[in-house]
Amino acid sequence: METLRGVIERITYLNPENGYTVAKLTPEQRPRHLFGAEGEVTIVGNMASVNVGEFVELTGRWTIHPEYGKQFLVEGMRSVLPATVAGLEKYLGSGLIKGVGPVTARRIVRHFGLETLDVIEHQPTRLQEVPGVGRKRTRMIIQAWAEQRAIKEVMLFLQSHGVSTSLATKIYKHYGNDAIAIVQADPYRLARDIYGIGFLTADKIARSLGMAPDAPQRVAAGVAYTLNQATDEGHVFLPADELVQAAASLLEVSPQQAAAGLIQLWAWDQVKVSPSPGQEAPKPQEAAPAQPLPLLMAEAAAPYAVATPAQTQHLLQEKPAVYLTPLYFSEQGVASRLQRLLREGESRLPLFQRPDFDWEAAFRRFERQAAPGGPLHLAPQQREAVQAALTRRLVVLTGGPGTGKTTTVRAILWFCQQAGYQALLAAPTGRAAKRLAETTGHEARTVHRLLEFKPGEGMAFQRNEETPLAGHLLIVDEASMLDLVLTHHLLKAVPPGMHLLLVGDVDQLPSVGAGNVLQDIIGAVEAAHARAEGPPDSLLARHAQVVRLQTIFRQEPGSLIITNAHRINQGLMPIIDNQQATDFFLFKTDDPERAAQLCVELVQHRIPRRFGLTPADIQVLSPMHRGVVGVGALNQALQAALNPPGPDKPERILGNRIFRPGDRVMQVRNNYDKEVYNGDLGIITQVDLEMQQLTVMMDGRAVCYDFLELDELVHAFAISVHKSQGAEFPAVVIPLLTGHYMMLQRNLLYTAVTRARRLVVLVGQPKAIAMAVRNNRVTRRHTGLRTWLEQVD
Ligand SMILES: Nc1ncnc2c1ncn2[C@@H]1O[C@H](COP(=O)(O)OP(=O)(O)OP(=O)(O)O)[C@@H](O)[C@H]1O
Numbered sequence: 166m167e168t169l170r171g172v173i174e175r176i177t178y179l180n181p182e183n184g185y186t187v188a189k190l191t192p193e194q195r196p197r198h199l200f201g202a203e204g205e206v207t208i209v210g211n212m213a214s215v216n217v218g219e220f221v222e223l224t225g226r227w228t229i230h231p232e233y234g235k236q237f238l239v240e241g242m243r244s245v246l247p248a249t250v251a252g253l254e255k256y257l258g259s260g261l262i263k264g265v266g267p268v269t270a271r272r273i274v275r276h277f278g279l280e281t282l283d284v285i286e287h288q289p290t291r292l293q294e295v296p297g298v299g300r301k302r303t304r305m306i307i308q309a310w311a312e313q314r315a316i317k318e319v320m321l322f323l324q325s326h327g328v329s330t331s332l333a334t335k336i337y338k339h340y341g342n343d344a345i346a347i348v349q350a351d352p353y354r355l356a357r358d359i360y361g362i363g364f365l366t367a368d369k370i371a372r373s374l375g376m377a378p379d380a381p382q383r384v385a386a387g388v389a390y391t392l393n394q395a396t397d398e399g400h401v402f403l404p405a406d407e408l409v410q411a412a413a414s415l416l417e418v419s420p421q422q423a424a425a426g427l428i429q430l431w432a433w434d435q436v437k438v439s440p441s442p443g444q445e446a447p448k449p450q451e452a453a454p455a456q457p458l459p460l461l462m463a464e465a466a467a468p469y470a471v472a473t474p475a476q477t478q479h480l481l482q483e484k485p486a487v488y489l490t491p492l493y494f495s496e497q498g499v500a501s502r503l504q505r506l507l508r509e510g511e512s513r514l515p516l517f518q519r520p521d522f523d524w525e526a527a528f529r530r531f532e533r534q535a536a537p538g539g540p541l542h543l544a545p546q547q548r549e550a551v552q553a554a555l556t557r558r559l560v561v562l563t564g565g566p567g568t569g570k571t572t573t574v575r576a577i578l579w580f581c582q583q584a585g586y587q588a589l590l591a592a593p594t595g596r597a598a599k600r601l602a603e604t605t606g607h608e609a610r611t612v613h614r615l616l617e618f619k620p621g622e623g624m625a626f627q628r629n630e631e632t633p634l635a636g637h638l639l640i641v642d643e644a645s646m647l648d649l650v651l652t653h654h655l656l657k658a659v660p661p662g663m664h665l666l667l668v669g670d671v672d673q674l675p676s677v678g679a680g681n682v683l684q685d686i687i688g689a690v691e692a693a694h695a696r697a698e699g700p701p702d703s704l705l706a707r708h709a710q711v712v713r714l715q716t717i718f719r720q721e722p723g724s725l726i727i728t729n730a731h732r733i734n735q736g737l738m739p740i741i742d743n744q745q746a747t748d749f750f751l752f753k754t755d756d757p758e759r760a761a762q763l764c765v766e767l768v769q770h771r772i773p774r775r776f777g778l779t780p781a782d783i784q785v786l787s788p789m790h791r792g793v794v795g796v797g798a799l800n801q802a803l804q805a806a807l808n809p810p811g812p813d814k815p816e817r818i819l820g821n822r823i824f825r826p827g828d829r830v831m832q833v834r835n836n837y838d839k840e841v842y843n844g845d846l847g848i849i850t851q852v853d854l855e856m857q858q859l860t861v862m863m864d865g866r867a868v869c870y871d872f873l874e875l876d877e878l879v880h881a882f883a884i885s886v887h888k889s890q891g892a893e894f895p896a897v898v899i900p901l902l903t904g905h906y907m908m909l910q911r912n913l914l915y916t917a918v919t920r921a922r923r924l925v926v927l928v929g930q931p932k933a934i935a936m937a938v939r940n941n942r943v944t945r946r947h948t949g950l951r952t953w954l955e956q957v958d
Contacts, residue, residue, distance in 0.1 A: 169223045169237055170245075172252050173215055174205050180820050186212040190221070190237075210239030218256030220247045246282060250274055253281050260872075261313060264305035266855030272297055285310055312337075319344045326373040332366070335359055335873055349374065353386035360834065361876045364390035379418050384426035387416040389435060392489055396679045400947040401496055401649055402486040405438070409480060424477040427487065437493035439949070440485045445493075486949060492679060495653040499682070500953040502656035503559060509661045510558045510708035516586055516637055516664060517555040524552060531579050535572075547573045550712040554638065554666045555580055557710050561644070561687050563671045564714030565734055566919050567727045570668050571604045573714070574640060577666070578607055586637040591615040591655075593646040594844065594891040595864055601642045612641065612651055613842075616658050620837035626654050633660035644669035646891050648678025649950070672734050674890055674916045675946065677843060685950035687711050692955065705954065725749035726918065726925055733915045733938055741931070751927045751934075757793040760900050763928050764799060764883070765806050767898050776924055780807055781829075782895040785883035786917045788908035794900040794929075796883050803882035804828060815852040817859060819875045826852055830861055831881035831888065839868050844888050846881050886917045896924035901933040909937040910944075 171192040178187040189205040208223060215221065224241040247256045258270030265273070276295045277284045284291050285306065292303045320333040322345050328336070339359050340347050347354060352371035355362045364386060376383055391412040395403045403411075405427065413423035430436045431448055438446045479485075488496070528548055532541050543551070550573045553560045564570050574590075581588045590609035592598040601609040615634070617627035628634055639659060641647065644667035647655070659665060667683060675681045686709075693705035719727055726748050729739035741751045752767070754760050768783045785803065789795045801821075808827040810816065816825045824830070832845040847863035857872045870878065886899075899917045901909070914937040918925055927934065 166224055166240070167226055167237075169206075169208070169225070171206075171221065172247065172255065173217050173219050173221060174255075176215070176217060176818065177207075178821060179818060186210065186215060188212065188215060190223075206237055207233065207235070208237045208239050210242075212239055212242050215242065215244075216256065216261050217259035218247060218252060218254070218261070219259075220245045220252055220256075248279075250278060253279070257281070260854055260857055262306055262309040263857050264302050264309060264855065269295075269298065269302075269855070315342060323348070323370070326370045328366070328370060332362060335361060338873065351382065352376070353382060356386065356390065364393075378416070379422055381426065381429060384412075384416055384418055384422055385429040385433075387418075388412040388423060388426040389430055389489075391415060392436065392487065395947075396489060396492065398946075399675060399677075399679055399681070399944075401492050401679050402439070402488040402947050402949065404484040404947065405480040405487050406482075406484045408487050420481065421477050424480050427480065428476055434490055437488045437490050438480075438485045439488065439493065440483065441952070446485060486947070492649065495649045496680075496949055496953065498653045499649060499656055500950060502653075502659070503686070503954060504704065505661065506558050506656075506659065506663075506665060507704040507708040510704070513662050515556040515558075516584070517552075517580070524548070527580065527583075528576075531576055535575065535579065541572070543573070543576060544569065544714075544716055544718075546712055546714050546716070547576065550714070551576045551580060553710040553712055554640075554664065557708050558664055559686070559690070559709040560664070560666045561671075561683065561690065561709075561711045562666060562668045562714065563683070563687065563711065565670055565672065565717070565727075565731050567717050567719030568714035569716070569718050570642075570670075570714060571601075572718075574642070574666075574668060575605055577638070577640070578605060581638060587635070588638045588640060589615065589634060589636045590640050590642070592642040592891075593651065594643065594842070596893070597643040597646075597891045600893070609642070612647075612655055613840075616654055618837065618840075620840070625837065626658065628658035629654075630657050632658075634658045634663070635660075636663065638664040638666065640666045640668060642668045643891050645671055645673045645683045646676050647680075647682050648676035649680030649682055649948070650678060652680070652682045670919075672912055672915055673919070674887060674912050677887060677890065679946075679948075680950070681946045681948050682950065685948055686954070688951045689954040723747045726921055726923075729925070730915060730919045733911060733918060736911065736938055736941060738935060738938055739918075741927075748921075748923060749925045751929075751931065753930065754928065755902075755930055757902055757904060760902060760928050761793045761799060761802055764794065764898050764900055765802050767926055767928070768803060768882075769806050772896055772898075772924065772926065776896065778896055778924075783898060784889070784892075784894040784896070784920070785898045785900075786886050786889050786920065787883050787900055788886055788905050788913055788917075790885060792904065794902060794905075796885050799883035799900075800880040804880060807882060815854050817852055817854070817872055817875065822880065824849060824852060824859060824875065824878070826850060829881040830878045831884055832863070832877055833879055833888075834877055836877060841868055844890070844892070846884075846892070886913050889920050890916060892920060893922055894920055895922050896926070897921040898926045898928060901927055901929040901937065903930055903933045903936065905933060906936060909933060909940055911938055911941045912943055913937065 169192060171190045174189040174191050176186060176188045187207065187209045190208050191205050210225065222243045222245055223237065223239050225237055225239045228236055228238050230236050247253045254270050254274045257265055257273060258267035273295050274281050289307045290303065292298050292306060293300060316334055316337045319337045323333040336355065336359060337344050352374060353367050356364045356367040371383060392403060392408060409420050409423045409427060412426065413420045416423065431438055440446055528543060532543060535541055547569050550562045554577050562570055562573060578588055590601055590605065590607055591612050592601050592609060593612050595611050598609045598611045618625055619627055669683055671683050671687055675684065690705050690709045690711045693703045717727055717731060725740055725746055729749055732739050743750050752763050754763060764785055768780050768785060772778055772783055773780060785799055787794060787796045787799055790797055808825065810825065814825045816823050826849050828849045830847055830849055832841045833843060835842045841863060845863050847861040849859055850862050851860040853859065859870050861868050861870065897917065897920050
């Protein structure tokens with residue numbers, strides 16, 4: 166074991182999950198025999214809380230890394246406060262204190278010299294003596310310093326249980342001075358309360374705190390985590406047996422123990438158990454704990470439920486649906502509100518109520534006025550859709566690209582205008598809403614805006630049952646993106662008597678959030694119509710309708726995007742003819758490395774040169790996250806090519822990601838405070854090391870991120886096809902290789918291709934395309950909405 170003392174110069178890499186750090190250190194005394202006279206040394210190891218400028222004493226050993234050469238492997242670290250003026254400057258200016266960057270740090274240290282830390286600690290108001298440091302900044306420094314000290318304490322505790330600096334800081338920010346007590350009492354709360362901490366991290370802490378593998382608290386948290394994971398994959402519920410098995414294998418406990426965990430969550434109302442849609446099983450009684458609880462949790466623990474053998478057997482054999490409670494209420498709410506909407510049809514007249522209304526004449530008038538360039542004849546299905554939207558309560562209009570959905574919506578709007586009815590237009594994303602407004606010439610809002618979302622305390626949506634929307638017809642475009650929870654909020658705000666028209670393309674990938682709303686509604690309505698022999702006999706058949714548009718109207722000569730999109734959707738190989746094509750190409754290669762390289766070349770040079778586009782117009786869409794042509798690796802390669810480091814580009818490192826001005830980024834969770842949502846894209850315009858924040862331009866709006874919030878952003882030079890839903894780009898580049906076989910699905914390729922307005926370039930193997938086109942096995946989501954809707958009838 167050797168000792169090395171010195172100042173941390175730079176942090177090259179920091180894994181926020183486990184604290185693994187690679188850093189550069191200037192040794193106090195250079196070990197000449199190893200490095201010659203000059204230079205910094207590389208140190209690697211778990212140094213979670215190390216800061217630039219910090220003076221540290223390390224214990225460990227020297228090794229030689231085959232690629233990076235000599236390194237000091239750190240085994241132990243002790244922080245010593247910097248003892249030189251230069252060290253102090255570096256330490257203070259490293260971003261340690263919000264409000265102090267390198268310039269201010271230099272001024273402060275110049276003024277107070279070696280007493281700097283003493284002044285900050287004991288006479289902080291004296292900071293105002295420093296030129297340029299006013300009262301406001303002094304207050305900021307005092308607060309940040311106190312916070313820093315408290316964080317250090319929390320960090321010491323958490324670090325000894327394997328938690329990194331950035332997570333410790335987040336934990337501190339969330340719980341304040343109670344952090345240690347809370348973590349000790351219930352480490353699994355971390356996973357519930359703090360974004361960025363999952364069950365696995367919380368579990369690591371819990372195990373390190375001495376929690377038994379089969380502690381009821383651990384098992385309950387593991388079952389909840391398993392169910393949450395399923396929800397992230399789009400399921401609304403899991404059958405009990407599947408949930409129990411999955412949780413048991415994750416936790417390495419018996420199915421009986423996992424079942425007990427499930428029953429516990431049920432007793433706490435965190436989950437609902439439903440034998441079949443529309444039914445809720447009565448919740449079990451809470452019982453006194455069967456065994457004494459581990460000491461650690463004794464105070465915090467509620468009485469634990471005990472799974473009786475009969476209950477366990479019921480769960481495993483009857484396989485009732487297990488829902489996270491909010492999703493249960495959402496599914497129930499969507500079903501019952503749709504039913505209410507349909508029932509209104511029994512008592513209220515529809516918008517266009519006169520049986521003798523001359524539709525034919527009205528359509529002719531619309532067609533004359535709507536197409537000044539020449540007559541437009543609505544196809545029979547389009548007319549059917551117009552009529553349905555105005556005479557039925559719930560209508561779904563679905564069709565692929567260019568099949569005339571927007572034209573149909575324009576016709577519906579024209580009819581409403583003629584009759585003096587108010588129509589409301591909305592779409593799930595900002596981009597889709599903008600496009601809808603452009604193509605219809607009618608105001609369109611995001612669903613959040615429509616419902617007057619107010620972040621913060623209390624009721625989030627201002628439009629709800631008490632203050633519903635006003636209008637006669639609500640049209641929601643891109644409805645395939647509506648997840649269950651948002652649909653529920655939307656339906657709450659739909660007043661009795663309003664007509665609802667959902668427009669979308671049901672063959673696209675389903676919503677990112679849980680549920681398969683559009684597909685479930687279509688399934689229920691079409692089945693009701695198929696059953697209704699003679700006069701329609703059910704609510705669904707009488708008052709709901711699905712219209713499928715199939716004719717492709719938008720066909721430009723030589724253009725293959727739309728033709729190929731439809732071919733893919735029908736299970737046919739797209740037409741690939743690089744000689745003749747103007748907008749659909751394949752660059753063949755079997756080699757993933759070459760494919761990745763091609764993607765970069767295409768975005769950087771080839772497409773801009775040939776099509777007059779800029780790299781900003783081109784989006785790379787990858788079916789997967791991992792691998793050489795996965796989203797992660799492509800982002801690194803594209804960033805290196807399109808936005809390399811530069812002298813005027815300050816950087817912020819998070820794990821193996823480096824954020825710098827000019828980067829394309831995507832928000833990966835809904836953040837209602839900032840009004841940015843999962844999938845929103847933007848460009849970093851500023852990285853402010855002094856204020857420790859960066860600014861992203863999103864849709865013309867500057868959004869500010871504290872460095873601690875950077876786990877909400879990922880690079881977006883390449884994004885996954887799933888995340889591209891609802892977006893459109895002038896050009897898309899799609900790598901497709903047989904190694905992706907898990908992800909080679911028809912609706913995925915279809916969704917990717919339909920994102921492009923002017924150009925599609927596939928990179929990879931024809932065989933991979935064929936596999937995707939053939940694979941129509943859409944991953945099934947567990948949802949109960951369809952059955953639930955059918956039950957009313
Ligand atoms: N009945 C029709 N006869 C002739 N042209 C039509 C008809 N309906 C639509 N079109 C034309 O076809 C093109 C595509 O129509 P529209 O934009 O309505 O389709 P869409 O389904 O909304 O497409 P996307 O989903 O790609 O936006 C438009 O140029 C439109 O003018």
